[in-house]
Amino acid sequence: MLTGKQKRFLRSKAHHLNPIFQVGKGGVNDNMIAQISDALEVRELMKISVLQNCEFDKGDVAKELAKGTKADIVQIIGNTIVLYKESKENKQLILP
16 A cells, blocks of 8 residues: 555656556456566556546546555546556666
8 A cells, every 4th residue: 555655656657657558348357467568567657548448437447446456545646546556576666
């Protein structure tokens, strides 16, 4: 679980990132979770865009992605979700 100070730090780092994945009409599936989990291992911090045609609530999508990848939700703003997961082998960010 992230503290408020850690979330602020991660939000400032994520501000300049572009969304890498998009969740569309089909919602979240196992293949998507596996790919996001692999990308989080490399990047630690990433944005995911929820498209307009997604049938599910963006909060539910964020919770499902966080649960499947064992990541923390940093922020949900607009249709963008920011996830953080500490990398085991490629540590780049040092949290305050």
